[in-house]
Amino acid sequence: MSNYQPTGGRLLTLPVVLLAVIAGIGLYYLGLRFVHGLGAVTQLNGAHAWGIWVVYDVVIGTALACGGYALAITVYVLNKGQYHPLMRGALTASLFGYALGGLGAFVDMGRWWAFYNIFLPWNMNFNSVMLEVGLCVSAYILVLFIEFSPVLFDKMGAQKLRNALNKVLFLFIALGVLLPTMHQSSLGSLLIAMGYKVAPLWQSLHLQPLLALLTALTMGFSIVIFEASLVNSAFRRHEETPLLSGLGKAIVGLLTVYLVIRFVEIILRDKLGLVLAFDMNSVLFLLETALFVLPLIVLLSPAKRRNGRWLLTAALSMLLAGTLYRFNAFLFTFNPGPGYSYFPSAPEVMVTIGIIALEILVYLLFVKILPILPVEEKQQSH
Amino acid sequence: MKRRDFLKATGATLLGSASSVAQARPNLEPAPEAVGMLFDSTLCVGCKACVSKCKEVNGMPPVIEGDAVQYDSARDLSGDTLNVIKLYQNGQANQKDQEVDGFCFEKRSCMHCVDPGCVSVCPVTALRRHPKTGIISYHVDACIGCRNCTMGCPYNVPQFEYDNPFGQIRKCEMCNQAGVERIDQGQMTGCAEACPTGATLFGTRNELLIEAKRRLTLKPGDIYNYPCGDVNHPDSWHEQEVAAYQPHIWGEKEAGGTNVLHLSAVPFDKLGMPPLPERSYASISEGVQHTLYSYLALPAAALVGLSYVVHRNTRDSEGDSDE
Numbered sequence: 001m002s003n004y005q006p007t008g009g010r011l012l013t014l015p016v017v018l019l020a021v022i023a024g025i026g027l028y029y030l031g032l033r034f035v036h037g038l039g040a041v042t043q044l045n046g047a048h049a050w051g052i053w054v055v056y057d058v059v060i061g062t063a064l065a066c067g068g069y070a071l072a073i074t075v076y077v078l079n080k081g082q083y084h085p086l087m088r089g090a091l092t093a094s095l096f097g098y099a100l101g102g103l104g105a106f107v108d109m110g111r112w113w114a115f116y117n118i119f120l121p122w123n124m125n126f127n128s129v130m131l132e133v134g135l136c137v138s139a140y141i142l143v144l145f146i147e148f149s150p151v152l153f154d155k156m157g158a159q160k161l162r163n164a165l166n167k168v169l170f171l172f173i174a175l176g177v178l179l180p181t182m183h184q185s186s187l188g189s190l191l192i193a194m195g196y197k198v199a200p201l202w203q204s205l206h207l208q209p210l211l212a213l214l215t216a217l218t219m220g221f222s223i224v225i226f227e228a229s230l231v232n233s234a235f236r237r238h239e240e241t242p243l244l245s246g247l248g249k250a251i252v253g254l255l256t257v258y259l260v261i262r263f264v265e266i267i268l269r270d271k272l273g274l275v276l277a278f279d280m281n282s283v284l285f286l287l288e289t290a291l292f293v294l295p296l297i298v299l300l301s302p303a304k305r306r307n308g309r310w311l312l313t314a315a316l317s318m319l320l321a322g323t324l325y326r327f328n329a330f331l332f333t334f335n336p337g338p339g340y341s342y343f344p345s346a347p348e349v350m351v352t353i354g355i356i357a358l359e360i361l362v363y364l365l366f367v368k369i370l371p372i373l374p375v376e377e378k379q380q381s382h
Numbered sequence: 383m384k385r386r387d388f389l390k391a392t393g394a395t396l397l398g399s400a401s402s403v404a405q406a407r408p409n410l411e412p413a414p415e416a417v418g419m420l421f422d423s424t425l426c427v428g429c430k431a432c433v434s435k436c437k438e439v440n441g442m443p444p445v446i447e448g449d450a451v452q453y454d455s456a457r458d459l460s461g462d463t464l465n466v467i468k469l470y471q472n473g474q475a476n477q478k479d480q481e482v483d484g485f486c487f488e489k490r491s492c493m494h495c496v497d498p499g500c501v502s503v504c505p506v507t508a509l510r511r512h513p514k515t516g517i518i519s520y521h522v523d524a525c526i527g528c529r530n531c532t533m534g535c536p537y538n539v540p541q542f543e544y545d546n547p548f549g550q551i552r553k554c555e556m557c558n559q560a561g562v563e564r565i566d567q568g569q570m571t572g573c574a575e576a577c578p579t580g581a582t583l584f585g586t587r588n589e590l591l592i593e594a595k596r597r598l599t600l601k602p603g604d605i606y607n608y609p610c611g612d613v614n615h616p617d618s619w620h621e622q623e624v625a626a627y628q629p630h631i632w633g634e635k636e637a638g639g640t641n642v643l644h645l646s647a648v649p650f651d652k653l654g655m656p657p658l659p660e661r662s663y664a665s666i667s668e669g670v671q672h673t674l675y676s677y678l679a680l681p682a683a684a685l686v687g688l689s690y691v692v693h694r695n696t697r698d699s700e701g702d703s704d705e
């Protein structure tokens with residue numbers, strides 16, 4: 001039988017109500033956007049065509065939703081079955097992260113009613129990185145939903161459906177590994193065509209997809225650690241630290257590769273001077289690098305790795321690092337030339353915060369109602 | 383054994399796809415009968431006749447600031463301005479065409495790139511390069527409004543109508559969009575026709591390049607008879623002293639070149655032209671994209687390999703897990 005169960009408990013708690021209020025405010029401004037146009041709510045302009053909606057909701061949001069992806073690689077490709085208990089929690093968070101990333105992309109689309117054009121074969125431009133991102137993310141949302149559906153079948157007691165799906169589930173799991181590999185790297189490739197507008201420290205051209213993929217993976221592993229510890233403490237559950245510390249080891253490997261590639265590129269392309277210029281870009285770069293290095297130091301020590309609090313600190317730092325890397329590249333240091341600047345408006349920020357609140361809200365409700373989190377150790381079959 | 387399976391599958395995938403990996407492509411070549419314009423900043427007097435004419439041709443309202451009713455006062459490109467004349471000023475600003483203490487005017491409109499970033503990044507082929515004329519056109523029916531074209535254009539040209547809930551992208555289509563079709567009808571562009579000094583000159587890219595190169599051989603201070611309108615059969619001529627040109631034709635090579643060429647006496651970076659290498663970013667982006675995915679062959683091969691591994695591993699763990 002299933003070794004997951006709903007956590008139960010009251011649905012209408014204070015955090016839930018607060019989150020609902022924040023989400024409501026965001027939805028209000030989102031409504032304005034549809035009535036009066038993007039210009040009424042955002043500070044987008046002639047050269048800053050992408051603001052926080054694209055950069056946070058889509059580029060960063062989906063990277064933060066890579067938990068399901070990272071864990072699927074661990075469990076199914078590298079065959080580390082002991083991590084299986086974390087799978088549903090990670091999948092659920094990924095499903096919401098991606099669904100809301102898709103929603104973010106949709107509301108940012110200037111011609112949202114024409115979105116289906118991207119699915120019409122005669123329109124597709126296979127040179128476009130954006131096409132690949134659009135198709136791949138859409139397909140992955142579908143795959144995540146299918147991977148998640150056993151949870152619903154369990155709840156409904158639809159054992160037949162569940163068994164039927166089990167026979168082909170491996171195909172969707174494989175897709176669930178392939179699709180994020182493709183679009184997470186492509187999200188980085190989006191930067192290539194922006195050329196000189198992306199600050200030199202972040203314009204790694206051919207290496208963009210690799211750096212994006214490596215950081216997405218580390219973010220995926222970190223979010224699993226982060227979510228598991230958070231959920232465990234919120235619901236006063238037994239900690240999964242030994243399991244999680246194993247994931248910490250994976251992060252060490254990925255981080256090392258990432259940092260080596262990042263710095264070799266900077267040295268070979270003669271950009272080291274920019275690192276030490278101590279202007280805004282250099283400070284942002286140093287901050288970002290520090291956030292990448294901190295988890296590496298923490299996780300290299302076996303003792304700290306097994307300590308729940310250190311592990312959480314490392315995961316948090318890693319999440320911030322990956323987030324800042326993306327913000328820096330797409331937004332903070334983005335410079336399309338003289339005469340233009342962008343700073344998001346309050347309503348614009350509220351929409352993004354509202355979307356995040358909605359995501360957390362739905363996650364909290366789901367784990368209470370549906371069998372998503374693993375049952376306590378003693379009841380487990382292995 | 384799982385790891386071995388994984389490596390085997392990965393290896394097979396990589397080998398299978400290596401042969402079909404697309405090579406990074408070089409920059410695109412100019413279209414065979416590419417038409418364009420030559421904007422010579424040293425001839426521009428800042429009258430903005432071209433801005434007004436552009437609005438008239440494209441049915442867009444003038445932008446008016448204060449009492450400046452006669453002239454269009456648009457400061458930059460936008461959803462209803464496809465062409466602007468910008469002022470360069472330095473110090474005293476009393477010497478035309480001088481970098482220090484001087485001033486001059488610079489035209490901003492679509493450069494009609496030879497290897498256009500906007501076309502490369504548009505997911506739905508809403509921007510297209512005409513196979514013969516090289517004109518970059520926009521097709522609203524396909525456009526989803528993602529604005530990647532603005533991000534991918536080195537000159538920030540495509541403009542979304544942000545104040546319209548049902549807006550679209552606007553850009554110069556060389557006066558040849560459906561309903562206007564000036565080029566197809568053998569006319570020249572509106573802005574070139576309106577220009578009184580020949581600062582905006584219409585022609586094929588080849589003819590304009592020859593004319594631009596000729597100007598760079600002239601001696602500053604000599605008198606030259608500048609053609610106005612269409613370089614091939616000028617409406618009129620305009621005699622003027624030759625300015626001290628920068629020895630550089632903007633658009634001959636930048637990011638693969640452009641069909642709209644610029645000449646100036648003030649360095650181009652001072653006029654707000656972007657720092658562009660000769661290699662187009664579009665060619666790099668497409669090369670990376672095609673190398674990674676090699677169209678759909680690599681993902682498909684990878685899927686087969688992955689399914690195999692996952693299938694093995696889900697079976698193996700059936701004993702201790704239910705998924």
Ligand code: SF4
Nearest residue numbers: 436465554571572573
């Ligand atoms: S070619 Fe036509 S649309 Fe383009 S700037 Fe000139 S007048 Fe405007």
Ligand code: SF4
Nearest residue numbers: 492493495499500535
């Ligand atoms: S200037 Fe910009 S909009 Fe015009 S063709 Fe080049 S990339 Fe496209």
Ligand code: SF4
Nearest residue numbers: 504525526528529531
């Ligand atoms: S906004 Fe329209 S034209 Fe521009 S890239 Fe997106 S779909 Fe293409």
